[in-house]
Amino acid sequence: MSAPQDDQVDRRSFLYRASALAAAATVGSVALPSIAHAAPAPTGPAALVDAPARSVDISELTIAEAATLIRKGRLTPEDLVRAHLDRIEEFDPTYQAFNRVLADEALARARSLGRDRGPALHGIPLAIKDNYYTAGVTTTANSYLFENFVPPYDATAVRRLTAAGGIVLGKTQMGPLATTRATTPDGRITTVNAWTPADPSTDPGGSSSGSATAVAARMATSSVGTQTGGSITAPSNAQNLTGLKPTMGRVSLHGIVPLSYTRDHPGTLARDAMDAAIMLTAMAGEDPEDPRTQGLPPVPDLVTAATPIVRAGRIRSRWRTRIGVIPGFTSGTSETAVARTAALDLLAGIDGLSVVDVTMPDEWDLLTNAAFNNVRLPERSEPFLPMLRSDLRGFGVSVTGWLQGALLGANEYLIGQRAKLRLLERVLDDLFGQCEVVVQTSPTPFDALGLPELALPIGFTRSGLPIGTILGGKPYGEDRLLAVAAAYQATTDWHHRRPADPVVPSAAARTTAPANRGRILAEQVPDLMQ
Template sequence: MGDLNKLTIAEARDALARGETTAVELTEACLGAIEGAGKLNAFVHHTPEIARDQARAADARLKAGDAPAMCGIPLGIKDLFCTKGVASQAGSRILEGFKPEYESTVSQNLLDAGAVMLGKLNMDEFAMGSSNETSVYGDVVNPWKIDERDLTPGGSSGGSASAVAADLCLAATGTDTGGSIRQPAAFTGITGMKPTYGRCSRWGIVAFASSLDQAGPMTKTVRDAAIMLAAMAGHDPKDSTSADIPVPDFEAALTGDIRGKVIGIPREYRMDGMPDEIEALWAEGRRMLEDAGARIIDISLPHTKYALPAYYVIAPAEASSNLARYDGVRYGHRAKLAAGDGITEMYEKTRAEGFGPEVQRRVMIGTYVLSAGFYDAYYNRARKVRALIKRDFDEVFDQGVDAILTPATPSAAFGLGEMAEADPVRMYLNDVFTVTVNLAGLPGISVPAGLDAKGLPLGLQLIGRPWEEADMLNTAYALEAAAGFVSKPAKWW
């Protein structure tokens, strides 16, 4: 079989089961693709020998007939996941040299299922960013190209998105705090899913905003997302926010039959200045679901306009608390000190050197909104708004809505450097369609649905009921079939 790295998880699983290829051959194909893709800067810590050992072990399991669906599947792991004995820096200088003595629960679940780790993937520093330009490793480049510019793959899971879109791996792990799986998936023409908060354990994933972070799969198809999520998910006693709810067979739910399903279209997501192409794609998505037998209704989520400001109070507040542990004492980077410097100077210099400008900005915002005089004015008010946003969704779902259809992003991928320097707030607006899902703890998925006039991919987002990922995946499966998106970036790297 040629081009093994271009297979989907489902195709590779079936080929492995039939004996048409081996995990070692799949892994070598991906390692070869990674070697030739340095220009994308997607993989930052390479683990070829670990991958080969895991592939040989997977082949032994396959031969013995003890093979779960993910057995032998080569994956990229976002640098936010702690991986035992392998550098795990969260894209930050402050964690330079940190090699954990433990494995994150999600990556352990995947390894237990026989998956192969090809290496660690680039990302925005501490998952703070929408363009993968805040990484200590440098920018990730989107494999899609329409002119001489390098385009952003989105963020913070930009390395994961770029690697999957360029067929460097069969799938990758991502994390989503305000859209960090779904926005890069839309920018690179792949499928990206954020499960319900608590579906996947957060243990061993470097924390950004603990009440919002959630791991999820970044894959080539909806079926692959269903297969991979089943391996990632599950109750974990080490994570107090992990839900003790059985993990269904997500793949078995993919019938493509959505007749009688009620899909809501929120009127508040029609933003001023939204490009006509996004509006047209949204209308086309509505038509496709209607043609598949769903009933489309207009709905209202009245507190949507407050979501972005509430998010950018809550997320930095939690980040400033979570990032307080990086002090240069126990692990990672420590600044060189002058004679006479004490512990306070060490903290200050280490954090000034170790954190990039975007992380510093968010830590300062977070510390400010949590400070004595402003706690009620900002943080408590944002928490109340969050409760109202959650209530909006609850009321819509109580009215019998099964899923909500929205655009995934307000634009297609933009050029690297075009937005980051000019105005951070403009960059934050990239999350306008995605942050509500995190604030309400709901599952969401971005499905590639078309190309813009320049030939760049655009995605549509489905938001599901809590814990009903299987139903949401099935609606996404129907949308994927109707959209028929098969475009791939032309290889230039």
């Protein structure tokens, strides 16, 4: 495989494009400068991965494992979908991950696909965050404003996932208008963390709460979310998932209810690096409906990047990579600090990876303060000004932030945009002059800068809660992030662990279904674990 794409991209052209994107937020959609890059060889469609299953419970299969069984005729899309729908019926009253389940539609789609070999997502059941348009299906963004909105078409990302064979199980609960953890529009908690279903106070993480819980609770094989301020990486870290927020423009935002023109990112919440690679490969690419996707480097071979390399019995990194450790990352004696230290030690022991301490760019704290972060608010409010003027009640519990955006002064907005570009310049030149990947304690400011991030599990607390971390990369460096995560996950098993099922209030639900629900019987598939 050739050099990673972040080595082929002119970082200065990314800075120029970010400047043009900031201007586009004020004047409307315009053509953006193309990214200068070395032309890689065409990659073609994603390779089909041969992944033997590790479990006889088909609700625990990864995309790669399930797709392998389907291709080999050992599992049908209908059986896979039924297994997940059964879990939704039994457990989602507790988890509250979905706000709409499309059971009949999903089963009909599964039957139509059959056993034929197809693309990488053939027959894979997916959960879709409810700010993605779904044709003919209510898309509410969990708000009063859209409670009766039925889009006439699919979001580009949804259309591409289904074209790749994916099956939509339903729409997931989310923060009202993607601003908080999942609640009702008036602020009552809905979705719980799959690892603590009896304790709603445990944060399921960010506005993509339902998408994360659906996957962690084995009610969907994978899911999609959006991130403007941490809503893919945070729920992934909170629920033991591998979440990938790509570079701005890598995935089209067409057909997604907006929050911020320069900061919204569609992405995936998956079980491991390979599944994240498969999902992003299906979602990514140029879209004539979204100028942010145009003029970019082609999508590299993410599936190969996420395939671990083993030589002489040892895991090695696909590319030599310096992993930068920011000041204070492992400070203290907390369980998180201990897990971070252990993860770095493990990464440092993988051939081709090195761990280096980095210094932050000048004026880091000044350039990443609240004022910098608040400039997203006017971008949030501007499309909704007519609604703000007519009835504030439509915004429910999130109304304060929308009003802040409408009232923020133009001078503050301009200063914030300039600070963002100054910070981006220093990150590209100074921080990434010291490393290729950097560990982070927060998704900010990389999500605001449009840079890629990958969240992955690195351990558990003594009470059983997942501990995760975030890797940040250079522009279009998703392949390198996936390669690092794949090497780490090839040497650990954190990402294989699943939460226990919740106690169902009534035992009746358990007695109405076959005892073998969601399982492949050993006599049916004698070599499933091979």
